[in-house]
Amino acid sequence: MAGFLLQLLADGLVTGIGIGLVAISFTLYYATTGTFHVAHAGLYTLGAYMAWWLTTMSVPFALACIAAAAICLLAGLLVQVLVYDRLDRTDASPLAKLIASLGVLYVLQNLVAILFSPDLLQFPTAWRGGVIQLGEVYLSYAQLVVAGSGLVIFAALMAFTRLTMAGTRIRAVASNPFLAEITQLRPHRVYLMVMAIASAIVAVAGAAIGFDQAIQPYTGILVLLVATIAVIAGGIGSITGAFVISIFLSVLQNATLVVLPGRWSIALTFALFIAFIVIRPRGLFAHR
Amino acid sequence: MNRFHAAATAALAIFSIAVMPAHADEKLVFGALLPLTGPAAPIGAEQQRGVDYAVRKINESGGIDGRKVEFRYEDSQGKPDTGVLSFNKLIDYDHVPAVISAFSSVGIAIGPIATRRETLVLNPGAQSDQLGDISPFLLNTIPLVHDETKVLARYIYDKVGARNVAVIYENAAAGTDGRNDFVEAFKKLGGTIVADEAIEFGQTNYRPTLLKVRAAKPDLVYLVVLQGYEPLIEQIGQIPGFPVCAGTTFLRLAWGHLEAVGWYQSAVHSEIDPKIEEEFKTIYKQPDMSFFGREYYTAANIIFEATAHVLKDGKDLTGRNLLDKINEIQDFENSVAKLHFDKSTNTAKRGIEVLKYTKTEREVVAVESAK
DSSP states (O other): HHHHHHHHHHHHHHHHHHHHHHHHHHHHHHHHHHOOTHHHHHHHHHHHHHHHHHTTTOOHHHHHHHHHHHHHHHHHHHHHHIIIIIHHHHOOHHHHHHHHHHHHHHHHHHHHHHHOOSSSBBBOOGGOOOEEETTTEEEEEHHHHHHHHHHHHHHHHHHHHHSSSHHHHHHHHHHHHHHHTTTTTOHHHHHHHHHHHHHHHHHHEEEEEEEEOOOOSSSHHHHHHHHHHHHHOOOOOOOOHHHHHHHHHHHHHHTTTTTEEEEEGGHHHHHHHHHHHHHOOOOOOOOO | OHHHHHHHHHHHHHHHHSSSOOOOTEEEEEEEEEESSSSHHHHHHHHHHHHHHHHHHHTTOBTTTTBBBEEEEOOOOTTTHHHHHHHHHHHHHHHHHOEOOHHHHHHHHHHHHHHHHHHHHSSSSSGGGGGGGSOOTEEEEEHHHHHHHHHHHHHIIIOOOOOOEEEESSHHHHHHHHHHHHHHHHHHHHHHHEEEEEEEOOOOOOHHHHHHHHHHHHHHEEEOOOSSSHHHHHHHHHHHOOOOOEEEEEGGGGOOGGGGGEEEEEOOOOOHHHHHHHHHHHHHSSSOHHHHHHHHHHHHHHHHHHHHHHHHOOOOOHHHHHHHHHHHHHHESSSOOOOOOTTTBBBBBOOOOOOOOOEEEEEEEEEEOOO
8 A cells, every 4th residue: 555655646746747847837927927828738739749750750859859849939939929919019908818829729739630640649769668666666767757857947947037137037027017117127028038938848848748648639738727726826926836736736636546536636626726716815835 | 397396395305404313423422420630530530441442342333323422521520519510511411311420429419310300320430328229310330338348247257257357447428338337247247346447538647547446456457448548558567567458349459569468358240351451451551451440331331232222112312211221131241240230229230259469469269149
């Protein structure tokens, strides 16, 4: 029984780190711009498929990931310039931007479905399925990739936002866009920056999770849903909060399997979300 | 002949030619409602190839009563709402008397419409038990889940000797039916279900479910999963000591994976003519005709045979007349399968076999006959 629980915990930790990458990239963008960027799930999917496609052309997985991140960075910038910035210039409502974002999401999902088929696809990397034993816990090499890349990117993002001028500028714009505008911080340039960073990170998340499991055009939105809950429960704008709550939710989903049927795990996630909103609406790690 | 008479004669001649039955040029059009896009699109592609091959063969042999055959394909995406819209289009716009369908949820949704519009629906791919009596106009050409699961449960209990079984099923129409039927059949034999876990359609992370199932220490795991076999089998292989698995026709995609050696599968019995399969493989560049390819080829041929008889009888080509003809003919045989229809049920009687996966083949270890 102990081995079973430890394995569930380990698997939950790895899954949570993967979702954490989606959460931290989403919160970075949302907290700075105020745009509910649902198309983030489309970029997650695009990143997964770009990495997959490159590995089928014998590009090593690490390089494929970097290339996928670069492609999604550019794609994200296009979305920002062609969609969100244009809507901002017309004073579009947040609802209009949400609908536009949904449109971009559907375009991206169906584009990959048309180009690569809607089949479930797996990365053709031979070493992917190998397993390592750590005490009573077994982790695949692909799971180690998810965990390793997740922790490194989280640490890097924290360092960037805390220790660099660009990070300080992002936090300033996020805290008060109006003041940022009049003090020449150029918020729209910051929006481009956060979109680029968020898109690159979510592409790595899509590639890593897809590398571990499989890729499909339509599952990105489910991942984003759980990540959004983590963002809100962790406190909008809190990268640490988003990351920690993502791990907490995944571990809890796995742990509850011991007593509940598996299909209740998503319901439990939403139940927790409701509890968070009621008890602490600002989120667990929100700053004043 | 004066000018009036000449003009009248010419007009009459032109009129006669215009209204003359142009049957030799008029195609026989039927419909196929398949998941051409969406997560089930690969299955839809297999199904479409089967129908297309049947159309190709019949047209190569001169068509039916000298008339070429055509199928209009509409996309259901595997969803009932889209399926209903597409089905209505086939009836109202294309005026087809018969449709070949796919997916249990789609079949269940279009069944009442088929009754109302008296359109024949042949189902060669879905196995939900609800399809057994959803419409007098919907005929199933393959056994439904309860038929296969009874055979499999009996084999697992009697021959494999499993007494404690865990169930993993997909939370969709065919999945829940497969689960319910197996649980009922296995418990009736005296077996115990030690774990019972649902997974979602399109899911890719199965580890928590698999761990929970292994922790229940079953003798065998019964799988009813329609999609996502690749990651499921891979993740099973990553869990040391995971028990052997069994499943119905849906499990067929698991064969060929090392992790699946020793697994059991029930299947609809069919004996394909090797020449037919070779030709199919050449034309469509596929490794084999596949289960859906064979079954949809068979279903199309049933429609063709019934159509030939209806036309020979001088009757209108309607869903009602096709249905009556199928019930009249009862026995259908082609280079792939033998089926028997009777009025007591909407489901054809077919043989059901149990296969065991080895490294090189799916070995037939038991067959139960159709009648």
